[in-house]
Amino acid sequence: MEERLRKRLSLWKRQYLSKGGCLTLLKSTLSSLPTYFLSIFVIPKKVCTRLEKILRDFLWGSGALENKPHLVSWKVICTAKKDGGLGIRNLAIFNKALLGKWLWRFANENESLWKQIISRDDTRVKFWKDLWCDNQSLEEAFPTLFNLSVNKDSWVAKAWEENEVGGSWAPRFNRHLNDWQVGEVESLLGKLLPMTIRRGVNYSLRWKENKNGTFSVKSFYSSLSRGIKTPFPARTIWTPWVPIRASFFGWEAAWSRLLTTDRLKRFGWSIPNRCFLCKNEEETIDHLLLFCEETRMLWLLILSLFGVQWVMHSSVKKNLLG
Structure with missing residues (x-):
């Protein structure tokens, strides 16, 4: 599985793809992984860690010869788009969701031969x-x-x-x-007292995560990966008529993870922090995209073309949330 993933996500392919293209290739590669093995065996933690490293390096362009910063944590990336992530599957959680199907089948398939062999009445x-x-x-x-x-x-x-x-x-x-x-x-x-024996009675379970009461790997995965939800402008960023690479840029900006000068200094770069447009203020994401004199003139021009009056909020994320 690991060799197959490395072959599909070779770093030379990364050089010819935008981040939006990398995201699309990542999802298509994960969907083609042998889910049969993941639904039967528990994936070892070391194997899962190595596979996720391949995915992270491909998304951000890191490799053995160069070390590019991973701007957003993998935990955030693996959350749903509506919650601020990229919708990439977490392999460990996906493995648990697939294995959970056997628990559901064990509880409901009373006539199955495999259950009769391993169960005890x-x-x-x-x-x-x-x-x-x-x-x-x-x-x-x-x-x-x-x-x-x-x-x-x-x-x-x-x-x-x-x-x-x-x-x-x-x-x-x-x-x-x-x-x-x-x-x-x-x-x-x-x-x-809570334990009773009822002979000749057939029991059935209902899955609360689905309205029809039946189990699905998708709903189980969602319940396992459910965390604390924070407001995120997913509908504004991920729209069908916007190119994926532009949406990816907006997603990075909403998380304040663009490589502006102030962030480069955090990674150890020794460079003067000045906005390359106005040359007056320090370069931050919010300044560069919202409050720089050059940027503000551009926003006024665009908004005036549509007859819109808009007061800028303090951050990119708040502006996208409206």
Whole structure:
């Protein structure tokens, strides 16, 4: 998989593509990855890290011979466009979403042969010794009652007694309990209270992330990658009639990640910080695109052509949000 990704995203291709073209190629490459293997095996963290490094280097133009800055974090890039990202899949989360389909199938496909082979019903689960009602066996949780039980290897189904109302739990002990042991039995029954056995009843699950109640990898991926949402002008930036490379530039500007002089100085460049247009103020993203004298004249000309009066906000992002 790694070799295939390196071949598809060779750095020499990066030289002939804009960032918008790189983004398109990245998404098409990720969509052609062997999802069959990702849906069966857990991808190792080291492999995932190496694959993501290939993707990052291709997007920003880094490689073995040159080290270009990665302007936006990969975590942000992997979020949806409407939330400020580029909509690139996070491989680790996508792997979990694909594997989650097996959990859904296990819960719903009762007649499948593979489920019958690996599953165990309540008649083959030991009441005291197996992990079936919590992350601790009843033997470990109630050692005194376990020692007093009639059959220490009894099955769960044997401890359940059905009646007209439905049924109840009735674990059996080899002698009458002392007063101080009654409280422990009450704790045991309280723990078993939410657990019931209904024979001959078929259960079905409903997936809340989809309106039709069925599971989908896309909805599971969205729920796993869901984070804190912040306002972002995605609709203004990613419009169909705007070239992708122009939208990519607007996306970088909205995140204040363009390589202006002030940001170059942060990366260790020793250069004077002066706007190359007006030669008066320090060059920042907001100054260069909004408040520079030359830029302001251009904005006034464009807005006057459309008969629009506009007061500039303090940042590019706020202007795009309107």
